[in-house]
Amino acid sequence: MRRPWISIVAAVAALLTLAAPAMACGGLIGPNGAVNLLRTTTFAGYHDGVEHYVTSFEFAGGEGEFGSIIPLPDVPTSVERGGDWTLQRLRLETDPPAPEAFFRLDAAAAGSADVLLETKIDALEITILRGGGDEVGLWARDHGFRLPPDAPEVLDFYAERSQIFMAARFDADAARERGQAVGDGTPVHLTIPTDNPWVPLRILGLGKQASETVEADVYLLTDARPAMLPNAGSIAESDGLVLDHSAAATETLLADLRSDAGMEWIPDEAWLTKVAIDLPAGGLDFDLAIDASGAGRPSAIDAGYAPFRPNPAPRPPIALYLFVAAALVVALPVAGAHLGRGRSIGPPLAGA
Amino acid sequence: MTSVRASVVVLLLLAVALTTGCARQSATVTITIHHSGFDVTDATVPRGVPVTFILVNEDPIDHEWLIGDEAFHEAHRTGTHAAHDAIPTEVTVPALESRRTTITFAETGRLAYICHLPGHEAFGMVGVLTVSG
Numbered sequence: 480m481r482r483p484w485i486s487i488v489a490a491v492a493a494l495l496t497l498a499a500p501a502m503a504c505g506g507l508i509g510p511n512g513a514v515n516l517l518r519t520t521t522f523a524g525y526h527d528g529v530e531h532y533v534t535s536f537e538f539a540g541g542e543g544e545f546g547s548i549i550p551l552p553d554v555p556t557s558v559e560r561g562g563d564w565t566l567q568r569l570r571l572e573t574d575p576p577a578p579e580a581f582f583r584l585d586a587a588a589a590g591s592a593d594v595l596l597e598t599k600i601d602a603l604e605i606t607i608l609r610g611g612g613d614e615v616g617l618w619a620r621d622h623g624f625r626l627p628p629d630a631p632e633v634l635d636f637y638a639e640r641s642q643i644f645m646a647a648r649f650d651a652d653a654a655r656e657r658g659q660a661v662g663d664g665t666p667v668h669l670t671i672p673t674d675n676p677w678v679p680l681r682i683l684g685l686g687k688q689a690s691e692t693v694e695a696d697v698y699l700l701t702d703a704r705p706a707m708l709p710n711a712g713s714i715a716e717s718d719g720l721v722l723d724h725s726a727a728a729t730e731t732l733l734a735d736l737r738s739d740a741g742m743e744w745i746p747d748e749a750w751l752t753k754v755a756i757d758l759p760a761g762g763l764d765f766d767l768a769i770d771a772s773g774a775g776r777p778s779a780i781d782a783g784y785a786p787f788r789p790n791p792a793p794r795p796p797i798a799l800y801l802f803v804a805a806a807l808v809v810a811l812p813v814a815g816a817h818l819g820r821g822r823s824i825g826p827p828l829a830g831a
Numbered sequence: 832m833t834s835v836r837a838s839v840v841v842l843l844l845l846a847v848a849l850t851t852g853c854a855r856q857s858a859t860v861t862i863t864i865h866h867s868g869f870d871v872t873d874a875t876v877p878r879g880v881p882v883t884f885i886l887v888n889e890d891p892i893d894h895e896w897l898i899g900d901e902a903f904h905e906a907h908r909t910g911t912h913a914a915h916d917a918i919p920t921e922v923t924v925p926a927l928e929s930r931r932t933t934i935t936f937a938e939t940g941r942l943a944y945i946c947h948l949p950g951h952e953a954f955g956m957v958g959v960l961t962v963s964g
Contacts, residue, residue, distance in 0.1 A: 616891025
């Protein structure tokens with residue numbers, strides 16, 4: 480039996496997406512090197528050391544192929560079609576439409592990297608790649624992606640932290656042949672074991688002019704209230720990050736999410752956070768680092784604030800050296816005394 | 832005696848040729864492209880001598896190096912050439928490759944070199960070359 484909210488969600492989603500010529504997450508690259516994105520929605524759930532990353536690629540009409548590159552924190556163990564209502568249900572949880580708004584929407588709605596994994600979901604061809612910025616860029620070029628001029632720097636930015644990328648090619652012709660209508664979304668669910676999740680934000684500005692606005696909603700579902708960097712809801716609001724929602728997830732939300740395909744992992748209790756991003760692409764030079772461990776220390780490196788550097792060579796164990804030195808200081812006189820006593824009590828050398 | 836005179840003449844001619852050659856030394860300018868930017872954005876070269884440009888593309892995407900006056904660039908902003916490889920002033924530098932081109936500038940003045948791939952000029956891939964007397 481379909482839950483009543485599902486039909487509402489479906490209606491809202493359809494209306495929203497009809498009003499949006501293109502919606503997806505990541506850096507989209509079209510035939511002319513740039514595709515305008517409207518507000519995008521991403522879900523990053525983290526439980527038992529596994530990040531569940533759900534985003535949606537929506538058919539925006541047109542012809543030909545569109546591509547998207549999304550950096551990932553680690554190698555996913557699975558890439559599969561996401562559930563049908565997870566993203567929409569989250570939107571409904573944090574932004575329930577007021578009746579009048581609903582009807583306004585109704586009116587508006589008239590309108591050479593290593594390949595680790597390849598899969599196809601509906602009209603999406605997805606490839607998980609491992610490589611540095613140059614390798615991934617070359618792979619993309621060789622596979623028909625036309626990268627915008629900021630791509631080399633952005634790819635290097637991510638490859639310094641994680642050399643795992645997801646390339647998605649959306650075939651608009653295939654989508655049309657499949658009967659997909661404008662606004663139909665293809666949700667993708669990646670399961671990524673990782674120490675701490677981070678959400679790529681800078682990639683959302685790929686191909687945009689510095690003054691163009693990036694709008695996105697990021698939903699986080701974690702076991703405990705997460706610490707974030709930038710710290711949405713505090714001074715970071717001036718950076719264009721707004722903490723729209725932060726509360727214990729309701730039982731009904733968790734039950735609804737758990738009932739979606741691939742979402743059986745949803746725990747009995749969790750904390751729901753929604754961060755809204757709204758800022759010029761030129762100012763979006765960071766990602767959202769998350770510490771879901773409860774330690775309250777999100778990584779400046781994961782946020783892109785601190786340059787990644789390989790671990791320095793291990794320092795000499797000073798404490799061990801001091802201990803050895805102290806031991807020698809104590810042991811040598813003792814040994815000397817012992818040896819001295821030994822001489823005094825030993826038999827005299829011949830001829831002495 | 833005649834052969835000695837001939838040898839002197841040949842030597843004199845060689846000396847003149849060498850001297851003239853020294854006065855017309857060629858020049859070399861190396862421009863590296865990194866993160867869709869030219870590392871040299873303001874250069875000066877002499878008029879009337881062959882100038883070799885070594886173009887090094889460190890990016891995983893293709894770039895162009897097209898040099899000329901404003902009318903030249905205006906034509907290329909709306910051009911449809913997918914690649915340039917036959918004209919010394921119009922060079923496509925494939926991803927992670929290098930190209931070399933030699934140009935002799937006949938007149939003094941200021942020229943611009945620009946990458947005209949979509950969005951690249953707006954991103955800042957512009958440099959100025961001054962040809963001095």
